[in-house]
Amino acid sequence: MTAPAASSNALDMSNYWMPFTANRQFKAKPRIITGAKGMHFTTDDGRTLLDSSAGLWCVNAGHARPEIADAVHRQLMTLDYSPAFQMGQPGAFEFAARLAKLTPEGMDRVFFTNSGSESVDTALKVALAYHKARGEGGRTRFIGREKGYNGVGFGGISVGGLVNNRRQFNGQMLPSVDHLPHTVDIAKNAFSRGLPEHGAEKADVLEGLIALHGADTIAAVIVEPVSGSAGVLPPPKGYLERLRAITEKHGILLIFDEVITGFGRLGTPFAGQFFGITPDLMTAAKGITNGVIPMGAVFVKREVHDALMTGPDNAMELFHGYTYSGHPVACAAGLATLDIYEREGLLTRGASIAQHFEDAVHSLKGRPNVIDIRNVGLMGAVELAPRAGAIGARGMAVLQDCFDSGLLIRNAGDTLVMSPPLIATTDEIDQMVDMLGTVLDRTA
Ligand SMILES: Cc1ncc(COP(=O)(O)O)c(C=O)c1O
Secondary structure (H helix, E strand, C coil), X not given: CCCCCCCHHHCCCCCCCCCCCCHHHHHHCCCCEEEEEECEEEXXXXXXEEECCHHHHCCCCCECCHHHHXXXXXXXXXXXXCCCCCCCCHHHHHHHHHHHCCCCCXXXXXXXXXXXXXXXXXXXXXXXXXXXXXXXXXXXXXXXXXXXXXCCCHHHHHXXXXXXXXXXXXCCCCCCEEEECCCCCHHHHCCCCCCCCCCHHHHHHHHHHHHHHCHHHEEEEEECCCECCCCCECCCCCHHHHHHHHHHHCCCEEEEECCCCCCCCCCCCCHHHHHCCCCCEEEECHXXXXXXXCCEEEEECHHHHXXXXXXXXXCCCCCCCCCXXXXXXXXXXXXXXXXXXXXXXXXXXXXXXXXXXHHHHHCCCCCCCEEEEEEECCXXXXXXXXXXXXXXXXXXXXXXXXXXXXXXXXXXXXXXXXXXXCCCCHHHHHHXXXXXHHHHHCCC
């Protein structure tokens, strides 16, 4: 048996091409994590890091939960794999039924994927197939949003709006996509607590796009209810309501990309419930298995699903799926995760500590270079002014210093992002913010 080397000194790092990482910079000064428990990681040099980002927005119930490990082990010894197509295994049906109890009313049909990116591409395909099945096959256009992150599949980068994720690939995207403007307006909304006051009218740009292209060409609008990867961008008050009203008026499907906001991040199971808005499709991943086994899901309104259930009984309704859709081990991990979420009230716990989190994060106002602070639920961001001619360098310097001093934090360029596991205590939140504040004070 080959165990991973415990120390970066013993690792040959040349073969592994790391994702979304400056590989050469990293390998010159590696940050190696070797263990995790509860709210903490441990590093190869034996230090402890407080996890302020739930891994990558996914470890909502904290690390190394024995209940999940046991369920995974049991499942591996019972049924390690069964074919996803034309065969079923009990765990997938059971997990879908449990999940359907958590989603907004009527969104109770569940398609399993293995990641957020696959969930997004699946949702886009379901939208196309839905319109085609109803005789509106001309609806092929998607509307995404600037600064949106919808994963890295071709569908996801086409509707997404983070320029670096698109530019490198020479414009090879889905052919019919347009974008809404992003909602960031630091001049008017800086240091808003919760949802910003200004900018709901940016949703009305959708009316302009509909006038331009024709409603009968538009399949779906996809947005993150709260943009996460772009640096936590809560929607302006009333914005999502307007998007819902306009899409409904024109027969356009509304897809909420809830890969980050799903599973309790805002203090409700999904963001749709936080905002009181039910989309037509919802993507999820990350917290669905507490991050331990790759898995994603698309939640589909019953009417959308049923529109595809019209052909002969022996015909496949959707020519789509993955070898690992509804994987038995992922479902077992997911079921054990839901047990924890329910037993510990984690999907709503955010609501009870969100005010503390908001106060803590906003206490960093006035620290060097801080130009904005944003928050909603247990998502928080501190935006720094960039260094002259070096966008992202200051954010990266803060990340490195935090890592060296015991805090795992994420940066989106020059924005530091916090999304603690939903088990975080108020003391741990204070500790995160204190550590970040100390680092900000000494970062040039
Ligand atoms: C909103 C959103 N959609 C999709 C994705 C892609 O998920 P994955 O990395 O699992 O493919 C992410 C990942 O961060 C995300 O934040």
